Amino acid sequence: MANTKTIKIKRSPGDQLVQVIIYILVGGFALATLLPFVYIVAGSFATERELTERAFFVFPHTLSLNAYQYIFKTGDAVKGIINSVFVTTVGVIINMTLSATLAYPLSRPYFKGRTFFTNMVIITMLFTGGMVPTYMLVANVLHLKNSYWALWLPGAINPFNMLIIKNYFQGLPSELEEAARMDGCNDGEIFVKIILPLSKPVLASVALFYAVTHWNSYFNAMMYISDSSKEVIQIVLRRIIFLTSKVANESSFDWGAFGMPPQKAVKMATTVVATIPILCIYPFVQKYFTQGVMVGSVKG
Structure with a gap:
C-alpha cells in the first residue's frame, strides 16, 4: 500500500506536447467565440467615426453612450x-x-x-x-x-x-x-x-x-x-433599428438633445440589450x- 501511494505517472514529452496543443486549440476556439461579442459590446459605446475608421477594436478611443441613450430615451x-x-x-x-x-x-x-x-x-x-x-x-x-x-x-x-x-x-x-x-x-x-x-x-x-x-x-x-403596450423587447428593438435606418439621412428630422446616433452602434447596442439579460x-x-x-x- 505504501508503494502505491508514491507511484506517479510520468508523461512522455510527446504526451506533454499533445496536451499543450490541445490547450492552444481550445483557447483559440474560446477566443474566436468571445471576441465577436466583445467587439459588439465595444462598438456599442463607440462613435460613428471610430466604427468607420477601425475595422476591429476591443476598447473604443472615445466612450459614447449615444446609442443607449437613443434606445432608452422613449421608455x-x-x-x-x-x-x-x-x-x-x-x-x-x-x-x-x-x-x-x-x-x-x-x-x-x-x-x-x-x-x-x-x-x-x-x-x-x-x-x-x-x-x-x-x-x-x-x-x-x-x-x-x-x-x-x-x-x-x-x-x-x-x-x-x-x-x-x-x-x-x-x-x-x-x-x-x-x-x-x-x-x-x-x-x-x-x-x-x-x-x-x-x-x-x-x-x-x-x-x-x-x-x-x-x-x-x-x-x-x-x-x-x-x-x-404588450410588445416584447425583440419587437421593440427591431422597430428602433428600423426607425434609425429610415430617418438617418433625413436632415430635417429632430433627433433631440442626444443627436443622431451611429446606425451601426445602435444595432450593436440592441444586440447587447437583447443578450445580456439572458446571459x-x-x-x-x-x-x-x-x-x-x-x-x-x-x-x-
Whole structure:
C-alpha cells in the first residue's frame, strides 16, 4: 500500500506536447467565440467615426453612450424588457410544469400505453400543422390574438425537452420509489418529494432552454401581438433599428438633445440589450448544465 501511494505517472514529452496543443486549440476556439461579442459590446459605446475608421477594436478611443441613450430615451425598451421578463418567467413555469408532469408517467415502466404515448410525442417532432393552420387556430378559433397565451400555449411542451426529462427520470433508482410506496406515499407525493428534488440538474438545464426560447421569441410575437403596450423587447428593438435606418439621412428630422446616433452602434447596442439579460441567468445554472443534459440524453 505504501508503494502505491508514491507511484506517479510520468508523461512522455510527446504526451506533454499533445496536451499543450490541445490547450492552444481550445483557447483559440474560446477566443474566436468571445471576441465577436466583445467587439459588439465595444462598438456599442463607440462613435460613428471610430466604427468607420477601425475595422476591429476591443476598447473604443472615445466612450459614447449615444446609442443607449437613443434606445432608452422613449421608455419603450424598458417596457419591452419588463414584458419579456414576464413572458419568459410565466412561460418557463408553464413549460416546466407540463413537461415534467408528462415526463414522469412516461418514464414509469408500469404505466400502460407509455410506448404509444411516447411515439405520439415523437411524431409531433417530425410533423407539424404548418404556419397558416396554426395562426388560424390561435387567432380565429382560440381567440388569443393580443394575448400572451398565444406565446405560451402553442409551445407549452417541447417534445425534445420533455424526452430529456423523461430519460433522466428513468435513470433514477427505482428502489427510491419502492421505498416511498412502502412508507405510504402515492404517485403525487413521490413525484414532488423524491423525483423532482433529485432531478435539479436536468430541470435547471431544460428551464434554461425554455427561457432562451421565450426571451428570443420574435416571430410569434410579431404575428400575435399588435398592442404596443404588450410588445416584447425583440419587437421593440427591431422597430428602433428600423426607425434609425429610415430617418438617418433625413436632415430635417429632430433627433433631440442626444443627436443622431451611429446606425451601426445602435444595432450593436440592441444586440447587447437583447443578450445580456439572458446571459445573467447562465451562471446560476451552469453547474447543472453539463450533468443534466448529458445524463438526460444517454440514459434510458
